[in-house]
Amino acid sequence: xxxxxxxxxxxxxxxxxxxxxxxxxxxxxxxxxxxxxxxxxxxxxxxxxxxxxxxxxxxxxxxxxxxxxxxxxxxxxxxxxxxxxxxxxxxxxxxxxxxxxxxxxxxxxxxxxxxxxxxxxxxxxxxxxxxxxxxxxxxxxxxxxxxxxxxxxxxxxxxxxxxxxxxxxxxxxxxxxxxxxxxxxxxxxxxxxxxxxxxxxxxxxxxxxxxxxxxxxxxxxxxxxxxxxxxxxxxxxxxxxxxxxxxxxxxxxxxxxxxxxxxxxxxxxxxxxxxxxxxxxxxxxxxxxxxxxxxxxxxxxxxxxxxxxxxxxxxxxxxxxxxxxxxxxxxxxxxxxxxxxxxxxxxxxxxxxxxxxxxxxxxxxxxxxxxxxxxxxxxxxxxxxxxxxxxxxxxxxxxxxxxxxxxxxxxx
Numbered sequence: 001x002x003x004x005x006x007x008x009x010x011x012x013x014x015x016x017x018x019x020x021x022x023x024x025x026x027x028x029x030x031x032x033x034x035x036x037x038x039x040x041x042x043x044x045x046x047x048x049x050x051x052x053x054x055x056x057x058x059x060x061x062x063x064x065x066x067x068x069x070x071x072x073x074x075x076x077x078x079x080x081x082x083x084x085x086x087x088x089x090x091x092x093x094x095x096x097x098x099x100x101x102x103x104x105x106x107x108x109x110x111x112x113x114x115x116x117x118x119x120x121x122x123x124x125x126x127x128x129x130x131x132x133x134x135x136x137x138x139x140x141x142x143x144x145x146x147x148x149x150x151x152x153x154x155x156x157x158x159x160x161x162x163x164x165x166x167x168x169x170x171x172x173x174x175x176x177x178x179x180x181x182x183x184x185x186x187x188x189x190x191x192x193x194x195x196x197x198x199x200x201x202x203x204x205x206x207x208x209x210x211x212x213x214x215x216x217x218x219x220x221x222x223x224x225x226x227x228x229x230x231x232x233x234x235x236x237x238x239x240x241x242x243x244x245x246x247x248x249x250x251x252x253x254x255x256x257x258x259x260x261x262x263x264x265x266x267x268x269x270x271x272x273x274x275x276x277x278x279x280x281x282x283x284x285x286x287x288x289x290x291x292x293x294x295x296x297x298x299x300x301x302x303x304x305x306x307x308x309x310x311x312x313x314x315x316x317x318x319x320x321x322x323x324x325x326x327x328x329x330x331x332x333x334x335x336x337x338x339x340x341x342x343x344x345x346x347x348x349x350x351x352x353x354x355x356x357x358x359x360x361x362x363x364x365x366x367x368x369x370x371x372x373x374x375x376x377x378x379x380x381x382x383x384x385x386x387x388x389x390x391x392x393x394x395x396x397x398x399x400x401x402x403x404x405x406x407x408x409x410x411x412x
Contacts, residue, residue, distance in 0.1 A: 067085075067166065067167045067168075067169055068083055068084070068085055068092075068160065068162055068166050068167070068168050068169070069083070069084045069085070069169050069171075069396055069399035069400050070082070070083050070160070070168060070169065070170040070171070070194065070395075070396065070399060071083075071084075071170075071171055071205075071391075071392040071393060071394065071395030071396030071397070071398070071399055072156070072170055072171065072172045072173065072392060072395055073173050073202065073205075073389075073391035073392040073395065074099065074138065074153075074172055074173065074186075075099055075138070075141075075229055075230060075231070076099060076136070076138045076139060076140065076141055076229060076230040076231030076232070076254075076256065077098070077099060077229070077230035077231070077255065077256075077355070078096055078097065078098055078099055078230075078355075078388070079096070079097050079098075079099045079152075079156070080094075080095070080096045080097075080388055080389055080391065080392040081093070081094070081095050081096075081097070081156055081159070081160070081392060082094050082389065082392040082393055082395070082396040083160050083396070084396045084399070084400060091393075091396065093159075093160055093161075094389065094392075095159060096388055096389075097121065097122040097123075097155075097156070097159075098122045098123060098125070098126060099122075099136060099137065099138060099152065100121070100122065100125050100126065100134055100135065100136050100137075101119060101120070101121055101125060101134070101135045101137060101148045101151050101152050101155075102119065102120040102121070102124075102125030102126075102128060102129065102132030102133065102134050102135070103118065103119055103120075103132060103133050103135065104118060104131065104132060104133075105131055105132060105133055108131050112131055113128060113131055113132075114128075119151055119155075120132060121151075121152060121155040122155075135148040137149040137152055138231060139231055139256075140175070140231040140232050140252050140254075140256070141174070141175035141178070141182075141202075141229065141231040141232040141234075141250075142175065142178065142182040142185070142231075143182065143185040143186060143189060146185060146188060146189055149185075149186075149189040150189050150193065153189055153190060153193045153194075154193055157193050157194075167195045167196070168193075168194045168195050168196075169194070169195060169196040169197075169399055169402075169407065170190065170194040170196070170197055170198075170395075170399065171197075171198045171199075171200060171205075171395040171396070171398045171399040171402070172186060172190070172197065172198075172199055172200075172395065173199075173200060173201070173202035173205045173391045173392075173394075173395055174186065174199045174200065174201060174202065175201070175202060175231075175232045175234050175250045176201045176202070176203060176232075176234040176235065176236055176243075176248035176249060176250040177201075177245060177248050177249070177250045178199075178201075178250070183199055186199060187199070196407040196408055197407070197408055198398065198399070198402055198406060198407060198408075200395065200398060201234065201236060201243060201248055202227050202229075202234050202391050203225040203226070203227045203234045203235065203236030203238070203243075203248070204225075204236055204238060204242065204243055204394070205390070205391045205392075205394030205395050205398065206219075206225050206227055206351075206353050206383070206387075206390040206391050206394060207219035207220055207223060207225045207236070207238050207351070207394065208220065208393075208394030208397055208398060209389070209390035209391060209392070209393035209394030209395075209397065210225075210351065210353075210383060210390055210394075212393060212394070212397055219238065219349070219351060220238055220240065221238075221239070221240055221345075222238070222239050222240070222342055222345045222346050222349060223238050223239075223346065223349040223350070223351060224236070224237055224238075224331065224334060224335065224346060224349070224350045224351070225238060225351050225353065226327060226330075226331065226350070226351065226352045226353070226354075226357075227353050227354045227391070228254055228255070228323070228327065228352060228353070228354040228355065228356025228357055229254050229255060229354045229355060229356070230254055230255040230256050230355060231254055231255075231256055232250050232251060232252060232254050233250070233251040233253060233254045233323075233326065233327060233330065233354075233356070234248070234249070234250050234251075235248070235249040235250075235251070235327075235330045235331060235334050236248050236249075236334075237334050237337065237338055237346075239338070239339070239342060239346075246337060247334070247337070249330050249333060249334055251326055251327075251330050253322070253323065253326040254323070254354075254356065255281070255284075255323075255355055255356055257319075257322075257323070258284060258319040258320060258322070258323050258356075259277050259280045259281045259284060259319070260277070260280075261315070261318055261319035261322060262280040262283065262284055262312070262315045262316060262318075262319045263275055263276075263277055263280040263315075265314060265315035265318050265319070266280070266301075266310065266312060266315045269310075269311075269314070269315070270301075270303070270310055272303060272304065273301050273302075273303045273308075273310065274303070275301055279301065283299045283312055283316070284316060284319065284320075285355075286299075287299065287312070287313075287316055288316060288320050288358075288359040288360065289316065289317070289320060289359065289360050289361055290320050290321055290324050290359060290360075290361045290362050290365045291317075291321070291361060291365060292317065293313035293314070293316070293317050295313070296311050296313055297311065297312050297313035297316060298310065298311060298312070299312045320359055320362075323356060323359075324362060324365055324366060324369070327352075327356075327366060328366060328369045328370065328373075331350070331366070331370065332370070332373060332375075335347070335375060344377065347370075347375055347376075347377055347378035347379070348377065348378070348379045349379075349381070350366075350367075350370075350378060350379065350380045350381065351380075351381045351382075351383060352366070352380060352381070352382055352383065353382075353383035353387040353390055354383075354387060355387075357382055357383055357387055358382075358385075358387070363380045363381070363382045364380070366380050367379065367380040
């Protein structure tokens with residue numbers, strides 16, 4: 001637990017005037033000076049990617065030349081993009097895209113796929129999945145297929161429809177405590193697609209976006225942000241400073257793990273159903289809950305070519321409650337690291353966001369668990385239906401206000 005002698009926000013600010021981000025003090029070790037020689041040494045594949053020229057958009061709207069600031073929430077399941085021009089404070093472009101790339105299956109005849117294209121993205125890839133090999137480029141928030149990630153980011157660039165002379169400056173959210181390899185892979189994937197880049201932990205960006213989106217709370221001053229995504233659950237303690245490594249926690253338990261538990265439980269009960277992970281995800285999104293089921297939950301599932309109604313409440317209960325317990329344990333750990341003097345405000349300002357935050361009853365159940373553990377006076381707030389855009393909104397704000405020296409750097 002932090003001691004009361006912890007450096008105050010004012011002291012930190014005075015001591016780090018040369019080490020700040022958006023006005024918030026940043027430990028010097030989190031700011032790296034762009035060094036092309038060092039980047040070349042860290043990136044053995046960089047020369048390969050730098051020879052790949054980006055193709056201007058054929059479908060997106062043409063925009064005037066100049067800098068475009070891109071806020072990108074590159075998620076395991078879905079990606080949200082917000083673009084702001086230098087001359088405009090409100091977003092010029094906002095889009096949410098499933099993070100999936102589809103490549104034609106071997107032997108597909110000409111004319112089966114639209115325009116005989118060699119790659120499809122997002123909803124279009126899902127719509128043509130019968131004839132495609134679907135690739136999800138990220139797992140647990142980290143890149144697992146570099147080529148597919150580059151193809152996906154190239155598609156994002158096309159959709160933005162930037163003028164060929166425009167400079168693209170992107171701030172991309174990363175999981176809390178992402179390792180050097182994960183950050184370098186993301187930087188490699190963005191090479192020659194975006195011109196400048198900064199990587200920032202997703203919960204901090206969500207807090208920044210929340211601060212901009214509502215006047216009710218100042219999420220930057222003293223809060224705990226919990227971002228429950230598909231690939232990871234990221235928890236971040238934010239107390240007026242850019243979060244240090246100690247202030248962040250990333251759990252490898254999130255929506256994908258809930259889907260796997262649901263599938264395992266259904267297969268145990270119905271061994272012949274052959275249910276897929278995407279179908280389990282759909283069942284979860286339509287029927288999720290925490291606590292005990294209030295009654296039977298039926299879901300239509302194809303079993304040997306016949307549509308049958310399966311009882312799935314036990315499977316959903318097991319998966320969602322396991323997620324709740326993991327989030328509770330992570331929160332408990334970070335609360336205990338905070339300065340005790342900050343508890344009264346901090347416990348009132350716990351915010352959950354991401355897809356997992358939309359599970360009915362999740363916030364109230366988490367609040368009850370914290371109170372039972374002795375954290376009196378705590379309040380768990382939901383980011384609400386706007387959660388999808390909070391990280392990308394925060395990223396676009398960060399992109400607009402970052403100092404020149406901080407571009408091409410890795411923060412976090």
